[in-house]
Amino acid sequence: MKISITETDQSRISEVDFNHLQFGRIFSDHMLEMVYKDGQWHEPKIIPYGPIQFTPSMQALHYGQAIFEGMKAYHVDDETLHLFRPKDHHQRLNNSARRLCMPEIDEQIFIEGLEELISLDHQWVPKQHGHALYVRPFMFAAEEYLAAKVSKEYRFYVITSPVAAYYSEGFNPVKLTTSEKFVRAVEGGTGEAKAAGNYAASFLPAQNAQKKGFTQVIWLDAKEKRFIEEVGTMNIFFQIDEKLVTPKLSGSVLPGITRRSVIEIAKNWGTVVEERRVGIDEIIEAHKSGRLKEVFGSGTAAVISPVGVIQHGDETIRLDEEKIGPFAKKMFATITGIQYGKIDDPFGWTHPISLD
Ligand SMILES: Cc1ncc(COP(=O)(O)O)c(C=O)c1O
Incomplete structure (x- = not known):
């Protein structure tokens, strides 16, 4: 499946103070979005990070079919970034999906989606040792239907957020x-x-x-x-x-x-x-x-x-x-x-x- 890319025309990176990053508060320029409808996942898209639209009857809000993952991308040098065990995170996402009656995601789409998104926003990966780009894939039920039933529609997103070292001033038990x-x-x-x-x-x-x-x-x-x-x-x-x-x-x-x-x-x-x-x-x-x-x-x-x-x-x-x-x-x-x-x-x- 091809991933379409729409780049932002206004990067926000110059507003970010990389010396004072607060966990989970700042989000990179782009996000990955994929919609599940009519029994299948549709074309993944990389689009500018921003608000998404849904109506108040969206099932996830009422019946809680919502799962997520959390991993990090690390700066190695100016040519290379590392993701840590992304295939294991993919497997765990699919295990979570099965438990909550949600559709699984193909490994290749997951990995390529991460690669494309993180390459595009590579400047958001902090360079300081200990800092990293936190990567948050998540999926939720998106059907507009007030019924305690398995949703027929889902949305999958990946958003990313630069984060500081957890222990910047020594270990704190x-x-x-x-x-x-x-x-x-x-x-x-x-x-x-x-x-x-x-x-x-x-x-x-x-x-x-x-x-x-x-x-x-x-x-x-x-x-x-x-x-x-x-x-x-x-x-x-x-x-x-x-x-x-x-x-x-x-x-x-x-x-x-x-x-x-x-x-x-x-x-x-x-x-x-x-x-x-x-x-x-x-x-x-x-x-x-x-x-x-x-x-x-x-x-x-x-x-x-x-x-x-x-x-x-x-x-x-x-x-x-x-x-x-x-x-x-x-x-x-x-x-x-x-x-x-x-x-x-x-x-x-x-x-x-x-x-x-
Ligand atoms: C409840 C819970 N236990 C354990 C972990 C540690 O898992 P991991 O090492 O995959 O981050 C996490 C974090 O994801 C968690 O949320």
Whole structure:
């Protein structure tokens, strides 16, 4: 399928202060748009970024068929950009689409769409190390029909946004608390899909946690409220003795691309990695007996995020609240090194975009 391109006649790039980027507030000149109607996707278009039209009866607004992805494009040098594992993001988008009865997107269209869009807006990819162009593909139900039914029409967009390094002033460990009352997802629900509604449902407990001085909720399983699942927009890892332990993908956990990368790198280093059920009690015990060395989150935004505090009921685990541990630090350096093309990528994760 050919991608048609309509370029903006008024670039906004001169208005952007690349030294003070706020996450998710500034959008590049162009976006990709593709419409699904009459049982098929139609010609993808790259058009100037701007408002889109829909009517108040659009189904996504009422019944919530809306999914998204999040990845980054990195400046390598003046001729090359890197996307990180875009095919994995494409696969996850299609998994989310299937769960929400939405149409899948062809891999070639997805990848070529990203390549064209990011090449066209390559000047928006920040050059400073640690900065990147955040890439947000998303899809929503677009039929005008007030009925709780699967929509027959969809729209797919990709918008992009230059973002600063997550940790511009050193690592800032996060403080987590469990929630007694709320859960994020249940097995059989939509937790493993990147569905917009999952986030809407997590805002109230997250807000409650923030009021008590915590950064985020560390989610426990919905049935027994015992087993750790994930955190806000991150998966979570524990270094116990010399092993790396992470909750298995139970069906209610989002399968993070960074999570997968951490596991593959750790195994490559010879570290024993266990993907299994991880009880909050086990972590409290491991901490008490001095076996819990490090805790960190993994996700596209921060890459690796050290955890300083975990509170659960009357128990509080205090790790190093000031800094990142050596394992997490090495993992951060390795993943970002691969992303920015500073070190070799033996895994074939980077997808180069050549600018000629
Ligand atoms: C709920 C949730 N868990 C985990 C992650 C981490 O996933 P990834 O590493 O693919 O960014 C994200 C971010 O996308 C998320 O939203």
